[in-house]
Amino acid sequence: MRDLWPPFRDFFSSLKLTIVLLALSIILVFWATLAQVRLGVWGVQEHFFRTFFVLSKIPGTDIPVPVFPGGYFIGGLLLLNLIAAHFARYQASWKKSGIALTHLGLVLLLVGELLTGLWQEEYSLRLDEGQTKNYSESFRISELALIDHTDPQHDDVFVVPEKLLARGRDITAPQLPFRVVPKAWYPNARLQMRGPNQGGDPSPATQGIGPRIIATPLPLTYKMDERNVPAAYIEVIAPEGSLGTWLVSEMLVEPQTFTHAGRTWSIGLRLQRNYKPYALTLLEFSHDRYAGTEIPKNFSSRVRLTTPDGRDDREVLIYMNNPLRYAGLTFYQAGFDNNDRTTVLQVVRNPSWLIPYIACVLMGLGLCIQFGISLFTFVAKRRTAQAG
Amino acid sequence: MPRRFCLPVSLAVLALLTSCREARVEHYRVPKEKPAPTTVAPADAMASATVPTGSEAITWTAPAAWTPKPPSPMRKGSYAIAGAGGEADLSITAFPGDTGGLLANLNRWRGQISLPPLAGGELEASLLHLDANGLHFDVVDFVGTSNGTPTRLLGAVLSRPGETWFFKLTGPEATVAAAKADFLAFIQTVKAP
Incomplete structure (x- = not known):
């Protein structure tokens, strides 16, 4: 075990690693700034900073490959580097207390950004x-809601996050009496009414308003004044057989209902809800x-x-x-x-909203202490020299 | 342990520490949502809110598919337009003066569908100019969200001496998109004496 520790410590406490990571972060910020023209603020955050790797598709395919370290990668390693260097080299003394405080502030700043990325909800x-409402709605993320309306007082709600719909695998849940099968998932789509004599492929939907609508997939938009409107074809399969396939989209505001085993259900895509007590x-x-x-x-x-x-x-x-x-x-x-x-x-x-403020105060205080100590030492030395 | 393993091992630990929560189906029970009560202003307050424009003679011809709504003191005309996404609403209003200017009014409309306001320099790029029957209309087409659902707003502003008329079609994106051609044709039927 003792043999394991030194290589780790040497690697992560190395100043060379710091320089490489800082250089990489400069390139990342510059690249992301240029990409902001095309992707917008939200797109840049997702593609460059709140990710371990910047992904790019192999030309002519849909296969993403990592091409550059992302914000979590560089920030995470910088954090490890800072902590490791501190433990490897720092020797506790009053003279270095300012440096310790400054570093602690920097560590907090990095941790704060990570926590904001993970925990902040809007x-x-x-x-x-x-x-009266006891829930708020997401700005961007959707969910499939299957609601049992039979009870006159309450609704039994089953929600499927869009991530699961995008995976395309069968979805089951303990109290859900049927399987949900996402036949197609479009992260952004346009819906048009199908004309009376309009040809084209028949709709995969067999129930609800879906057969009368054509859903056309669109490329994702990252513009500030536009948003992606997802759509999906969802098949509901009960133990006795398929109940049908529905087209769901936030654009379809009228509820689409069906009955199963004497209970009335509705199916629809809506913005993700966050209920509160x-x-x-x-x-x-x-x-x-x-x-x-x-x-x-x-x-x-x-x-x-x-x-x-x-x-x-x-x-x-x-x-x-x-x-x-x-x-x-x-x-x-x-x-x-x-x-x-x-x-x-x-x-x-944002549970971590205070962390950046505390980090800045610590760093400011640390720098003041460190420069103060240097100044007093210098003045004391000069006085001694003059006296001598 | 060779030094070259340090990076991959540490990255794996980092990835585990920051890995996202697994997406899963959630089940909960909520009380049935009650629709918001319809608020109706007292009759005398509504009557006093009527804006005299002095040009009641402005006329238009609406497409047969549009359903006229009951008259309202605030509106000179009002129609319901059915479509794929649900019902859209067309309102015709008139106010004295320039009502704060074109930019302020368009930004008010943008705010209604959760879009950021336009800067003065961006105004011209978002306008379509339409001339019909000797009248000039500034037409806009905004796509935003309302109540979390994609909403489109087609608007035409007619500035006349001493008053401004607003023709505004708002509703679900799919319905308004399908009604755009009808709306533009409808604007061209507006006539003033």
């Missing part, structure tokens, strides 16, 4: 006046304008926050730069709609 909450009701949305004009002056949402156990039941006013912070979530006023009777709130969870 959702949207849209409320009409008088409406409390509910918000929009009491009033105000859109104040400057007198005599249509120029907006202020947007605000008066909402009522309630928890099922009655612990919280209060009114909150959310307006620009004054979000509601509750249970680890921040609700910002983001937009409005429907002749000012609907509010759109942005809901953000």
Whole structure:
């Protein structure tokens, strides 16, 4: 075991590794900046930084191969490098306490970015006046919802993340009385009504509105003012046989229903929902304008926050730069709609939001201490020299 | 252990530490969603909200497939348009003056479908100019989201001396896309005395 440790320690504590990683990160940032023109901010984050490798497809094929280390790779190794170098070389003394603090701040900064990438969630909450919701919705990620509506009070919901649909394998769940088979998954698609005399391939859909619609796959878009609208053909297979194939898409807002074993189900693709143990009701949305004009002056949402156990039941006013912070979530006023009777709130969870601030304070403090120690040592030496 | 193994072994550990949660089917029970109550303003408030434009003589001819909606004091005209994605809504409104300018109004529309506002320099690129019956229309076509669903907004702004008319078609992307040709033809039927 003793033989194992030295090569690891030498490799990860090497300054050469630091230089190589910093050089790689410069190239990565430069490349990503150029790619932002084509991919947009979200695309660049996904392709270059929140990934272990930058992938590129072999020309003429759909096979992705890693072509460059990604943000997690470089950041992760830098973190290991920093920690390893610290343990390999650092000797505790007051004179080096500033360096230790600066390094601790840097470690926190790297860890904070990793945690933000892994944990940060951003959702949207849209409320009409008088409406109550206990969930928010994702901006981009979809899910397949199979809902048993039979109970008059409750809905039994089974949700399949889009990742599973994209894999194309059969999907089963313990209490789901049938198998779900994704026949096709289009990450972005356009839907058109099939004309009465329109030819072309018959639709894979056999149930619902699907047979009357043509779904055409589109390339993924990364533009700021466009979003991908996925669609899928889903076959539902019960133990006694197939119940049919449905076309599902966020564009199809009317529910598609079917019955199985005396129970009524609906099937549909929707934006991923995030349920919460409390509910918000929009009491009033105000859109104040400057007198005599249509120029907006202020947007605000008066909402009522309630928890099922009655612990919280209060009114909150959310307006620009004054979000509601509750249970680890921040609700910002983001937009409005429907002749000012609907509010759109942005809901953000970032458990690690404080880490960058703490990291910067530690680094600043560390640098001050280190430079202070050097300065005092230098001044003391000069005084001694002058006295001598 | 040879030094060349350090990198792959460490990477594997790093990948394990940061690996994503496995996607799986989730099951939960939620109370049935209640639709939002329809809010109706008191009759006197609605009556006082009527905007006199002084040009009631503006006329248009809507396609037969569009269903006229009951009149509303805020709207000069209103139609429901059925389609693949669900029903779209066409509203015709008029306000005195320039109502804050074309850019402010287009950005208000963009905000309604969760799009970022346009800068002044980007205005011209997003406009289609349409001239019909001696009237000039600034036409826009925006695709965004509303209530999480893809929503398209086709709008035409008619600036007249002392007043501005807005023809706005919003609804599910599929429906509005299919109705675009009808909308443009409809705009060309708008006439002023």
